[in-house]
Ligand SMILES: O=C(O)CCC(=O)C(=O)O
């Protein structure tokens with residue numbers, strides 16, 4: 001089977017410069033075909049990568065449970081501890097990671113006796129670099145799909161960015177599924193895998209594609225809100241984490257979500273007679289409540305139930 005996932009190389013690539021248009025078309029085509037694109041980049045130099053995965057993440061997950069739990073605030077924020085469905089998984093999301101003051105507050109909460117400046121510096125540097133990468137790739141995807149530059153700019157300004165650091169311990173049952181198939185409640189998720197493989201993307205025929213961890217490459221995957229803004233041209237990527245080798249694993253994600261209070265709707269450029277609206281305007285706060293604390297918890301596709309336009313309504 002031919003994999004439809006494509007790769008772009010951001011190194012030295014600037015808007016309007018040599019190679020930009022071709023890479024933009026590749027990014028958009030890959031997203032439309034498989035809801036993901038592989039991105040080779042220079043945003044995570046070896047020292048920063050080592051500081052993140054060799055020091056910051058292990059220090060964070062080695063903290064006592066109470067310290068990690070102090071971060072919990074709201075349905076999608078803070079610490080997620082091991083659950084029966086994912087016994088070896090823990091994850092921490094820090095909000096507003098592009099604001100170094102907010103990162104320091106997280107550090108002070110986690111390490112009440114003097115904070116952890118090295119941890120905060122690492123997280124802030126990672127956030128700054130990933131912000132540039134995500135904005136560039138987001139621009140390429142949307143412009144490649146035909147969205148005007150001005151509309152892309154206002155869309156990017158309506159987003160919040162956060163980091164999720166995840167740790168997959170070695171489960172008692174050894175190798176197996178570490179995170180079941182799901183869609184992210186994001187616009188875009190940049191997934192940085194450390195040394196150990198695990199990320200798998202579902203293709204349209206239902207088969208799974210393993211994304212190998214490569215130090216200079218990230219996977220950029222579509223979240224549910226990208227499906228809304230692209231009027232369904234880019235469906236949310238169904239993905240999972242499996243543990244073929246059963247080894248301890250770390251990953252970092254840099255994700256974008258609409259700012260609080262935003263209502264997300266399809267770009268005008270992507271709605272026409274051939275592409276009638278697939279989604280009603282989606283109040284993001286309402287959707288988060290529905291998906292994580294309301295009736296959406298029981299559904300396999302909560303987005304569709306919340307704001308999908310069913311065929312009869314078209
Ligand atoms: O760890 C990974 O590679 C991906 C994790 C993931 O999909 C998630 O946290 O939503």
Ligand SMILES: [Fe+2]
Nearest residue numbers: 182183184239
């Ligand atoms: Fe995910």
